[in-house]
Structure formats: C-alpha cells, structure tokens
Amino acid sequence: MRRFTTCIAVVAVMVLGLSCSEADPGGGATQRSTIATSELCRADDLVACARRSSLGELIVESPTPATGDPLVIGMINQENTPAGSYPELSQAVQAAVSFVNEQLGGLAGRPIRVEVCNTGFSAEGSTDCGQKFVEARVPAVLGGIDVFGNAVDVLAANGVPYVGGIPVSMQSVRSDNSFQWSGGTWGAAVAFAHHAVEAHATSVSIVYGDFGSIADAAKVGEAVLKRAGATVQMVPYPVLTTDLTAALSAAVGSDHDAVIVLAADTGCRAGLEGLAALGTRATRYFTGACAAPSITEQVGNAATEGAIFNVEGPIPKGVDDPDRDLYNAVVARYGDGLNPIGAGTVTFRSFMNLYRVLVGLGADPTASGVSTALRSQAGAPSFDGHASTCDRKQFPALPAMCAPQQILARMHNGQLAQIGDWIDVGSIARG
Numbered sequence: 448m449r450r451f452t453t454c455i456a457v458v459a460v461m462v463l464g465l466s467c468s469e470a471d472p473g474g475g476a477t478q479r480s481t482i483a484t485s486e487l488c489r490a491d492d493l494v495a496c497a498r499r500s501s502l503g504e505l506i507v508e509s510p511t512p513a514t515g516d517p518l519v520i521g522m523i524n525q526e527n528t529p530a531g532s533y534p535e536l537s538q539a540v541q542a543a544v545s546f547v548n549e550q551l552g553g554l555a556g557r558p559i560r561v562e563v564c565n566t567g568f569s570a571e572g573s574t575d576c577g578q579k580f581v582e583a584r585v586p587a588v589l590g591g592i593d594v595f596g597n598a599v600d601v602l603a604a605n606g607v608p609y610v611g612g613i614p615v616s617m618q619s620v621r622s623d624n625s626f627q628w629s630g631g632t633w634g635a636a637v638a639f640a641h642h643a644v645e646a647h648a649t650s651v652s653i654v655y656g657d658f659g660s661i662a663d664a665a666k667v668g669e670a671v672l673k674r675a676g677a678t679v680q681m682v683p684y685p686v687l688t689t690d691l692t693a694a695l696s697a698a699v700g701s702d703h704d705a706v707i708v709l710a711a712d713t714g715c716r717a718g719l720e721g722l723a724a725l726g727t728r729a730t731r732y733f734t735g736a737c738a739a740p741s742i743t744e745q746v747g748n749a750a751t752e753g754a755i756f757n758v759e760g761p762i763p764k765g766v767d768d769p770d771r772d773l774y775n776a777v778v779a780r781y782g783d784g785l786n787p788i789g790a791g792t793v794t795f796r797s798f799m800n801l802y803r804v805l806v807g808l809g810a811d812p813t814a815s816g817v818s819t820a821l822r823s824q825a826g827a828p829s830f831d832g833h834a835s836t837c838d839r840k841q842f843p844a845l846p847a848m849c850a851p852q853q854i855l856a857r858m859h860n861g862q863l864a865q866i867g868d869w870i871d872v873g874s875i876a877r878g
Contacts, residue, residue: 488772490780493550499769501828502799505806506551513553517560518812520801521580523598523612524591528568536591536612537563539791542781543798554802555810561589561798570595577601586805586812589797590619590627599625608818611797613790615660620845626821626837628796628829630851630872632661632709632734633842635757636668637872638853639707639732642755644675646730648704654694654718655709657683665709667876674878689713695721703729711736716746723750730755738856738863740788751858755866758854760831762865770831792831799830824849833869842873 488496498506526534540561548558562583564576577598580588588602590612599609599618607624614620614631630637636653643651651672655665665681672679680701684694691714698706699722706729708718715737722731723746731754737743738756763771774795778787785791804820805812821837829835829850839846853870856863 488769488776490776493546493773493776493780496769496773496776497551500773501770501830502773502803505803510550511552512550513548513556513558515557517558518554518805518810519583519585520559520561521576521583521585521588522561522563522591523573523576523580523588523593523609524563524565525568525593526563526565528565531568531592533592533790535785535789535791536794537561538782538785539778539795540589540798542777542783542785542791543795543802545781546777547802554805554812557810559802559805563591566593566595566598568594570597573597574601581605581607584814586814587801587817589794589801590614590625591794593619606818607814608821610801610817610821611794613793614847617660617663620660620842620847622847623839624818625847626849627847628800628832628835628850629759629793630842630848630853632664633667633845633876634759634848634851634853634872635734636664636707636709637671637876638757638855638870639705639755640668640671640675641870641872641875642855642866643705643707643730643732644672644677646705648677648730650678650680650701650703651705651707652680652682652698652701652703652729653707653709654682654684654691654698655707656686656714658686661686661709668707668709671875671878689717691717691721695725699725699727699729705730705732707732708737709734715739715742719743719746719750719754732756735759738858743858743861748861751861754858756856756858756863758856758863759833759850759852761854762856762863768831774831796830796832800835803828821849840873843877848873 494510524537526532544559544561553559564579566572573593573595574597578601587608587610589610592613596616596618599622602609603622603624609625611628614627619625653665655661669679682694682698710718733754733756735756735758743751775787778785808816824835824837827835833850833852835849837849842848842851851872853872855866857866
C-alpha cells in the first residue's frame with residue numbers, strides 16, 4: 448500500500464529537485480548545494496536573514512526568545528505507518544516553530560507549540576485527529592498529508608481552519624474551511640495541457656493513476672486540451688502497479704505530439720525510463736516529484752533530457768534567493784538532520800504563511816479570526832511562492848486553492864531551466 452499513498456501524496460510536491468539547481472544568465476545550468484545559503488544569510492544570524500525575506504516587515508530588530516504560556520496549533524499528518532510515512536512534513540514545521548520561538552519572540556511574546564496528530568493511515572484516525580483539535584480549541588490546524596480527509600470535515604463542522612500542507616483529498620481542496628498554497632495534481636495537469644496547446648500539440652495522451660484526486664486532475668487537464676481542439680487519449684493505470692509498460696505503450700502508440708504522465712514515486716522512474724525506451728519524440732511532461740535527484744540520478748540524463756516538470760516556485764537565476772536562503776538556514780540550524788530538498792518546503796511555507804496571519808491577530812487568535820483573515824487575502828505574500836488570494840474563486844470547483852499557479856521547467860543535462868513565468872492555471876481551467 449505504500450506506493451498507493453506515495454503516488455497520491457507526493458505528486459503535489461513542487462520543489463523536489465528544484466532547490467538544487469538553477470538556470471544561469473547564459474542559459475546553462477549550475478549545480479547548487481542543497482544546504483548552501485548566500486553570504487547574506489547564515490544560520491548564526493537568522494534575524495538578519497529573515498529581514499531580507501518576504502517576512503521582512505514582521506521581523507524583530509534582534510533575536511528575542513519567546514516566554515509565557517504557549518499557543519497551541521494543531522497539525523495532521525501521516526507518520527510511522529507501513530502504508531507511507533512523511534515525518535519530514537512535521538519536522539520542517541517544528542524547525543520553523545523553533546526559529547520563530549527562539550529568534551522572533553514567538554507570537555506577541557508567547558511561544559508557539561505545534562502538536563502533531565498521526566492519522567495512522569486510516570479514516571478513523573483522520574476523524575480522531577480532527578476531533579482532538581476541536582476539543583483543544585486550537586485557532587488553526589496545519590495540514591501535512593491526510594489521504595482520507597475526514598479530519599477536514601470535522602474541522603469544518605466546528606469552524607476550525609485547515610491550513611496548507613499537501614492537498615491530496617477532495618475535502619482539502621473543496622472544503623470552505625480549507626486554505627491551500629499549492630495547485631496539487633490539478634495545477635500540474637492544467638499547466639501541462641496549456642503548454643502543450645501553446646506548443647501547437649494537436650494530439651495528447653494523459654497517463655494517470657486511476658484513483659481519486661489524480662483521476663480528477665487528469666479530467667481537468669483533458670478538458671483544457673479538448674477546449675483548444677486537441678485530440679486526447681486518456682490512459683489510466685492501476686494506482687498500485689509498478690509496471691507502466693502497457694500504459695506507456697498505449698500512450699505513444701498513436702504517435703501523439705505530447706505525453707503527460709501524472710505519477711510519482713516508483714511511477715516516475717517507470718515513466719521516464721519507459722518513454723525513453725520507447726523512443727517517442729513526443730514532448731514529455733512529468734510532475735515535479737519526478738525531478739527529485741534520487742530519481743533523476745537513478746534514471747540518468749538520457750531518460751530525463753528535454754522532459755518538462757511543474758514547480759511552484761521560481762527557479763532562481765542567481766545565488767541570492769532570500770526566502771529559500773532563509774529556509775535553508777533555518778533547516779541547517781533547527782532541522783535536526785532534515786534534508787532541505789523535499790516535501791518539507793511545502794509545510795514550512797504553510798507555517799510561515801499562517802504565522803504572518805497570526806501576527807496580525809495578536810497574542811490570542813481565534814479560529815474565526817484566522818479564517819476571516821485568510822479569506823480576506825488578496826495578493827498577499829506567500830513564502831517562496833506565488834501571491835495568495837483566498838477569495839474561493841482561484842480555481843473552478845476547487846475553492847480552497849489560494850495560490851494554484853505553476854511554473855514549468857525543462858531538464859537539460861540533469862538540471863532544470865525555467866520556461867516562462869507563472870501560469871495562472873485557475874484562469875486557464877475556467878476557460
């Protein structure tokens with residue numbers, strides 16, 4: 448079952464591999480250390496580093512530790528289960544909390560404490576987590592990965608906002624109390640479809656795991672392509688399978704202009720190697736999870752050359768990127784061995800975006816206050832991501848998305864180079 452949960456969860460992650468490469472001004476690519484920060488951002492001077500970031504206006508003059516009664520925030524995640532474990536998501540949040548408490552004075556002097564509830568990969572566990580935080584009267588609950596989404600329903604019934612994380616359940620993208628800073632699989636599918644149309648593709652195949660949010664995203668991408676007049680072949684495969692041979696053979700058998708592969712984890716390697724072996728000349732699109740160094744180094748440059756991936760943050764053209772530098776520096780100091788390349792960037796962003804909201808509400812924020820503040824966001828800064836607008840109108844039928852925009856990048860010689868600017872996938876999906 449681990450492949451099932453990984454396929455659903457990781458497909459939304461946009462930064463695997465992004466943090467370690469950048470396009471240089473000359474159009475080539477240079478390798479960037481996974482933990483390096485600029486000379487202006489050091490782990491021993493995080494306040495100065497943070498002042499340069501998108502959080503700059505919130506930053507104190509000098510390091511200030513928090514004292515007093517803690518403010519408890521909830522977090523729901525899946526950890527320590529044979530069906531898939533994602534401790535890096537909560538680990539990144541705890542690093543951010545340590546940074547805020549030790550360097551920024553917490554929230555109006557109060558330390559913040561994040562309590563993590565593990566769903567144990569069960570619907571009942573998800574429900575229990577939601578109920579736990581309702582009873583604790585927390586002002587907000589951070590998302591990690593919750594495949595079932597029952598907790599979101601419980602929180603919604605009690606007016607508690609569910610904030611960020613990796614949106615993998617339909618509740619996480621549709622519930623009125625959910626606020627997401629990722630386009631998930633839907634954003635990837637629309638961005639790929641849009642790029643294929645812009646590249647004058649008239650025949651496109653979509654290969655996707657036949658389950659839940661992935662299948663729904665594939666249909667959204669199909670609608671974009673058909674509206675533009677393209678012929679679309681839908682090629683579902685069993686989400687538990689490790690062999691994509693039949694699906695890929697079907698996808699390239701009709702000599703399509705482009706092949707979109709909505710897969711992650713073992714599906715990435717199977718897709719990259721499979722299409723390379725078939726020798727297709729079609730433009731190949733893969734989710735950002737497939738650009739992870741652990742995958743691309745295994746399959747080699749020949750299999751990834753020219754492939755296009757989605758990401759949810761600009762690929763820096765220089766070594767100085769204030770938000771990402773702050774993230775790397777915080778992880779270096781407080782991450783307790785956390786690899787800075789990975790899904791933790793998503794939950795780190797979520798906490799920082801929530802922290803910005805909490806600062807505006809003072810020392811005793813309420814759930815209704817957090818929800819109201821988030822719903823009022825229009826073009827608000829989002830940590831290392833696209834500006835946030837939570838008006839419930841950013842993506843058709845997925846009202847929880849506040850920043851679904853995507854960026855595409857092409858792999859060349861093992862490095863990603865950004866293609867164009869942000870793609871407003873919500874507007875494109877809307878038609």
